[in-house]
Amino acid sequence: MSPFLEFFREAAAVADAEVRKLRRDPTELLSRAVQPVLWLAVFGQVFSQVRGIPTGDLRYLDFMAPGILAQSILFSAIFYGIAIIWERDLGIVHKLLVTPAHRSALVFGKAIAAGLRGLVQAAVVYLVAILLQVHIRWEPLPVLTVAAGVFVGSCIFSTFSLFIACIVKTRERFMGIGQVLTMPLFFASSALYPVQLMPGWLQALAAVNPLTYLVGALRGSMIVGGTSVHALGTSFGIMLLVFALLLALASKLYPGLAR
Amino acid sequence: MPSSAPPVAISTVELTKRYGEFTALDRLDLSVPRGRIFGLLGPNGAGKSTTIKILTTLLDASSGSATVAGFDVAADPVEVRRRIGYVPQLLSADGALTATENLVLSARLHGLHGRIRVARVSEALAFAGLEAVANKLVRTFSGGMVRRLEVAQATLHRPEVLFLDEPTLGLDPVARKTVWERLRQLRETEGMTILITTHDMEEADVLCDELAILHQGRLAVLGAPEALKAEIGPDATLADVFVRFSGAVLDHGGSYREVRESRDTVRRLG
Ligand SMILES: Nc1ncnc2c1ncn2[C@@H]1O[C@H](COP(=O)(O)OP(=O)(O)OP(=O)(O)O)[C@@H](O)[C@H]1O
Numbered sequence: 001m002s003p004f005l006e007f008f009r010e011a012a013a014v015a016d017a018e019v020r021k022l023r024r025d026p027t028e029l030l031s032r033a034v035q036p037v038l039w040l041a042v043f044g045q046v047f048s049q050v051r052g053i054p055t056g057d058l059r060y061l062d063f064m065a066p067g068i069l070a071q072s073i074l075f076s077a078i079f080y081g082i083a084i085i086w087e088r089d090l091g092i093v094h095k096l097l098v099t100p101a102h103r104s105a106l107v108f109g110k111a112i113a114a115g116l117r118g119l120v121q122a123a124v125v126y127l128v129a130i131l132l133q134v135h136i137r138w139e140p141l142p143v144l145t146v147a148a149g150v151f152v153g154s155c156i157f158s159t160f161s162l163f164i165a166c167i168v169k170t171r172e173r174f175m176g177i178g179q180v181l182t183m184p185l186f187f188a189s190s191a192l193y194p195v196q197l198m199p200g201w202l203q204a205l206a207a208v209n210p211l212t213y214l215v216g217a218l219r220g221s222m223i224v225g226g227t228s229v230h231a232l233g234t235s236f237g238i239m240l241l242v243f244a245l246l247l248a249l250a251s252k253l254y255p256g257l258a259r
Numbered sequence: 260m261p262s263s264a265p266p267v268a269i270s271t272v273e274l275t276k277r278y279g280e281f282t283a284l285d286r287l288d289l290s291v292p293r294g295r296i297f298g299l300l301g302p303n304g305a306g307k308s309t310t311i312k313i314l315t316t317l318l319d320a321s322s323g324s325a326t327v328a329g330f331d332v333a334a335d336p337v338e339v340r341r342r343i344g345y346v347p348q349l350l351s352a353d354g355a356l357t358a359t360e361n362l363v364l365s366a367r368l369h370g371l372h373g374r375i376r377v378a379r380v381s382e383a384l385a386f387a388g389l390e391a392v393a394n395k396l397v398r399t400f401s402g403g404m405v406r407r408l409e410v411a412q413a414t415l416h417r418p419e420v421l422f423l424d425e426p427t428l429g430l431d432p433v434a435r436k437t438v439w440e441r442l443r444q445l446r447e448t449e450g451m452t453i454l455i456t457t458h459d460m461e462e463a464d465v466l467c468d469e470l471a472i473l474h475q476g477r478l479a480v481l482g483a484p485e486a487l488k489a490e491i492g493p494d495a496t497l498a499d500v501f502v503r504f505s506g507a508v509l510d511h512g513g514s515y516r517e518v519r520e521s522r523d524t525v526r527r528l529g
């Protein structure tokens with residue numbers, strides 16, 4: 001069998017098992033949706049009223065909705081590392097690693113599962129956005145673009161999280177580092193405010209932050225009148241590149257979890 | 260292809276593992292012929308799990324070499340992985356999945372697909388005696404059920420060599436004997452080579468054909484249980500052999516505690 005086909009079959013096996021686990025635990029999925037609801041319903045509503053952040057012709061709530069979608073993707077994907085450390089402590093990782101499966105397929109399978117989970121999460125955020133009367137674009141192409149962005153974004157941040165987990169290896173250290181990493185990622189992106197409003201140093205950070213490109217792709221497609229700073233092709237190109245890089249790094253470190 | 264496989268299933272040459280200054284495994288030389296049930300004994304921290312992890316390609320040796328099923332663990336890890344099964348020290352079937360799902364995942368990662376996979380998975384469920392609970396979540400299983408599942412899971416792909424790290428730890432006497440029976444069955448029907456670690460002297464005595472006692476990372480003694488006992492004296496038990504070669508004292512239960520110092524058992528999983 002071709003190694004390529006083998007790779008995808010192995011990744012599919014891992015993703016399948018992950019998705020089964022997710023389906024059994026919908027409460028977890030729903031509880032992760034609480035945060036975006038609060039951001040949109042409270043923060044978004046208030047800032048729309050005060051018009052504190054200039055967003056051109058867009059209502060602030062509309063401007064913010066794609067940012068909150070991206071944020072919810074980031075925050076839930078970043079928990080993947082905890083799950084990996086948990087699996088390490090239980091010896092599940094060891095069992096996967098003694099199979100002849102490609103190490104990269106094991107990591108890729110987890111990323112796919114995270115991507116699928118992200119899509120469910122996006123559906124919840126859409127629901128909240130509808131309730132708050134955000135002006136959503138419903139043409140097929142924009143909706144598919146958002147889905148693709150959500151999927152790739154989830155892959156990126158879950159693999160990033162796995163990568164960190166492979167380095168720190170314990171839950172306590174991961175919890176500390178998880179906080180330290182997600183907050184800057186979130187605030188040094190265009191999720192809550194246009195990049196142009198940031199001071200120069202923050203703009204520089206935002207330019208190398210994958211979340212910025214995810215927010216850009218989503219903002220250009222999700223809402224009526226939304227525009228992206230970067231061309232769609234640029235955003236997706238950079239995101240795929242970042243994912244490929246993280247996949248390579250994480251696959252290199254993943255076997256170290258058994259040590 | 261058992262007929263063309265080499266007669267030696269596992270061999271190590273001066274196998275050494277260092278963690279910084281600390282030497283966990285010190286120039287271990289072992290040779291296990293095919294079809295044996297081989298027991299690795301030794302006090303906590305003797306280097307048993309370390310040895311298994313190197314032989315299963317989970318851990319790199321610091322120096323020395325090892326071959327399993329004819330392949331070098333460092334040079335051909337994937338070929339080794341195709342030919343081995345591994346049951347870790349802690350119960351580690353995925354509790355959030357059912358018995359069938361655990362088996363299917365392993366089968367798929369070993370490249371078993373289609374009808375073969377379906378057949379192997381149902382064989383495995385029968386082998387483990389878990390057909391009635393095949394679609395129950397593993398987290399609802401008893402320790403004995405999980406262990407049976409794990410043995411079945413580790414042998415789905417018909418490995419040549421099976422590694423089990425303390426396979427009967429924490430099992431009741433009946434569950435323990437069931438696991439022994441399964442292992443003997445695999446040796447008889449498949450000609451499988453089986454390497455286990457254990458702290459259970461009875462298990463070492465009745466299950467294993469040959470034993471190695473490790474002490475502080477070194478091979479202290481090697482031989483068949485009968486021969487080892489005979490060496491000590493006419494009425495010697497395996498426990499006496501163990502005490503003699505490992506500097507440990509035994510509790511009445513047949514397990515022992517270390518005399519010199521209490522080891523860091525938090526690390527058990529490593
Ligand atoms: N990652 C590690 N870093 C440092 N030392 C380690 C590491 N893993 C194991 N050790 C040490 O290596 C020694 C051998 O450990 P190992 O797990 O092989 O022992 P064992 O014989 O399996 O013991 P047990 O009967 O408790 O399972 C121990 O002293 C342990 O503390």
Ligand SMILES: [Mg+2]
Nearest residue numbers: 307308348527
């Ligand atoms: Mg051990």
